[in-house]
Amino acid sequence: MKIKIESVRSIGKKTSLLCAFVIEGSDKASGLSELDSKTSDLIKQSLSDMGGKFGKITVIPTKSPAQRIVLAGIGKKEKFTEDTIRFVSGKIAQKARELKLKDFSIILPPSSVFDTLSSASQIVEGCKLSLYKFDKFKSEKENTIPELSIIVPKSEKISKSAKISEIVSDATIFTKSIANLPPNECTPTTLANFAKEMAKKNKMKCSVFSKNELKKQGFGGIIAVGKGSKNEPKMIVLEHLKGKASEKPIVLVGKAVTFDTGGISLKPGAKMDEMKFDKCGGCTVLGIMKAVSELKLPINVVGIIPSVENMPSGESYRPGDIIKLYNGKTAEILNTDAEGRLILADALSYGEKHYKPRAIIDFATLTGACIIALGTNVAAIVSNNEKLKQKIIESSKKTTEEIWELPLNEDYMNMIKSDVADMKNVGIGRSAGTITAAAFLRNAINDTPWVHVDIAGVAWTQEATKEKPYNPKGATGFGVRLILDYLQNI
Structure with missing residues (x-):
């Protein structure tokens, strides 16, 4: 246009x-x-x-x-x-x-x-x-x-503002276009190729971890979830390092399950086709990184996208398994459909260890419980840092990508403790499902300022989604405009 x-x-x-x-x-x-x-x-x-x-x-x-x-x-x-x-x-x-x-x-x-x-x-x-x-x-x-x-009225500032919005809008469309792809057209390898192509065009560094590399370096969560599919897992790392060398980067992490059957804990057939949207968190990070580069923001930003296909097979991980995550902690598997937190935990730990960031923000279509709690027009956020959280909330108000904070105290952390491992991958029954998923992620990082954004209800248009002309049917690209506003304010 x-x-x-x-x-x-x-x-x-x-x-x-x-x-x-x-x-x-x-x-x-x-x-x-x-x-x-x-x-x-x-x-x-x-x-x-x-x-x-x-x-x-x-x-x-x-x-x-x-x-x-x-x-x-x-x-x-x-x-x-x-x-x-x-x-x-x-x-x-x-x-x-x-x-x-x-x-x-x-x-x-x-x-x-x-x-x-x-x-x-x-x-x-x-x-x-x-x-x-x-x-x-x-x-x-x-x-x-x-x-x-x-x-x-005659104004160079207006022209500049409009040009920035063009880049942000194009990044959102880029995100939607990949998120809308069906699973047979977007495997973890395909997603990695999209990232490589985008990075080359925008002069960013892109690294892709293969299955063997992931296994060798101890990414137990990504390997466990991805091994049930013939489409091998990948982890994509994009680097935009245009700030001062001494400046700690901001790390963005996005869940990209290119299709989620639930694995051995198989989902019901109804609406399973919508699980092509389980890659939306990763697509959001791709879109943000594209715009960050095109806007030439003078900051350091790293995007990390763990990508798998969660399928049932003779190779799949099982309820009852105990796996070792990248940070060395062990997780008891009670439900193989709670897979997103496993791959995110590995990526979060890697991001904190290798980049020592000033902030980590992750995006994930993580829990159906989020839709029960907040519906399909508001995303949930959980954070360990008041200052970072407030900045994200301010950008939310400006972009009208709505978010709502949920608590995370020690009681919720206790809900994922396991009798046989460091933690289990689901909480107690159906209680506080969105928060206990966030509690699992909290175990993956130390004290780095962190915001988790659960976009399960807002990543694509669903039955109760508010009609907006700029959100036609399908993926919404939620989070791209939100985080780009936050990064520009920096």
């Missing part, structure tokens, strides 16, 4: 569609006051009819330089959020595609209503993400991607 930032009079803009935002109850559409009287009368009537209600889109044919005018309702002023412009911009972009237009223009809302830099970013994100479709395997593809012009 091509995007232009233009400092022109909106009234003279030659475009297929000229759009202005309308506040609920207002009798004006910002940027359209200079239209001829006949068109103005049409706008006044339309304003009266649509009322500026949130998400309401009204198209008015005209004879001015703009072939059509769109009035886009953004609701009541007291209900504005950081998502208002992003959401409505997505609706506008989808309307432009529906009309099969080659281009459309959006007038930036006035600074008296919204911050101009944020608005420009949100328009870009809303439009680009809303026009994404996963049609790789369809015979007939949607080829209409209209060009967007954002009409703004």
